[in-house]
Amino acid sequence: MSEIQRCRDRLRKASSLLVLTGAGISAESGVPTFRGGGGAAVWRGMPFEVLSSARMVEEDLPLVWEWFDYRREKVLACEPNAGHIAVAEAELSGRFASLTVITQNIDGLHQRAGSRKVVEYHGSIHTARCLDCGELRDIASVDVAERPPGCLKCAGPMRPNVVLFGEMIPLDAIATARDAATGCDVCLVVGTSAVVYPANEIPLAARRNGAFVVEVNPEETPLTASCDVSLRGNAAAILPELFRE
Numbered sequence: 174m175s176e177i178q179r180c181r182d183r184l185r186k187a188s189s190l191l192v193l194t195g196a197g198i199s200a201e202s203g204v205p206t207f208r209g210g211g212g213a214a215v216w217r218g219m220p221f222e223v224l225s226s227a228r229m230v231e232e233d234l235p236l237v238w239e240w241f242d243y244r245r246e247k248v249l250a251c252e253p254n255a256g257h258i259a260v261a262e263a264e265l266s267g268r269f270a271s272l273t274v275i276t277q278n279i280d281g282l283h284q285r286a287g288s289r290k291v292v293e294y295h296g297s298i299h300t301a302r303c304l305d306c307g308e309l310r311d312i313a314s315v316d317v318a319e320r321p322p323g324c325l326k327c328a329g330p331m332r333p334n335v336v337l338f339g340e341m342i343p344l345d346a347i348a349t350a351r352d353a354a355t356g357c358d359v360c361l362v363v364g365t366s367a368v369v370y371p372a373n374e375i376p377l378a379a380r381r382n383g384a385f386v387v388e389v390n391p392e393e394t395p396l397t398a399s400c401d402v403s404l405r406g407n408a409a410a411i412l413p414e415l416f417r418e
């Protein structure tokens with residue numbers, strides 16, 4: 174039996190599926206990844222870990238907004254690809270009693286493809302959050318000249334509603350991820366370098382709880398050795414194949 178057939182067989186028998194995604198699933202939509210291919214993202218000479226940091230919000234909020242406005246514009250010009258669509262169709266087909274997508278991506282492409290149960294582990298580039306009271310606001314409704322956007326509830330300054338380096342994952346996302354990891358029969362890990370904690374712990378927790386873990390990535394990652402199967406290749410080609418019944 175080929176590796177992909179082994180995975181299909183497991184998927185056929187699974188009632189609960191967890192799909193953990195990273196930047197690689199959006200690569201073929203045109204959204205740049207952070208790592209991979211031997212490089213790391215840099216903007217205006219600054220590494221992305223410096224721009225996307227809690228410290229930068231304190232030191233230079235306008236620059237943080239510029240960086241996220243730049244990225245949001247790129248994302249808005251992209252469309253979901255065959256990988257996102259295959260995941261959404263698997264959920265909407267009802268073939269799994271439960272299918273949870275946990276994404277490290279902030280681009281909203283899973284939802285645009287039709288996925289309903291999506292945990293945005295690192296937040297969303299499409300919303301702003303008040304620094305004073307935590308209220309959220311849809312960025313599409315804010316004039317781009319209004320930076321930082323003002324909170325509609327308390328008039329406080331707002332920041333991008335994303336998890337930055339040095340910040341905690343929202344507690345509800347952690348709880349949902351824990352439940353999904355401990356309850357799934359198959360855990361599909363797509364397009365992540367698996368170097369960022371705590372997202373990279375999710376497949377390991379799934380494995381400890383008996384799940385069959387499948388990685389989809391053109392490159393080897395630190396997670397590869399802990400996977401039951403590693404499918405080397407691009408998400409937009411492999412995921413439709415994998416979910417073909």
Ligand code: OAD
Nearest residue numbers: 195196197200206207208209277336364365366392407408
């Ligand atoms: P990375 O950019 O670290 O890794 C992208 C992965 O996708 C690499 O392992 C690539 O080999 C793989 N890849 C590239 N093209 C692919 C394709 N077409 N199909 C499948 N895989 C492909 O992205 P993440 O692991 O998501 O966090 O990064 C994790 C976090 O680091 C991000 O959420 C972000 C970043 O800092 C924050 O900003 C908090």
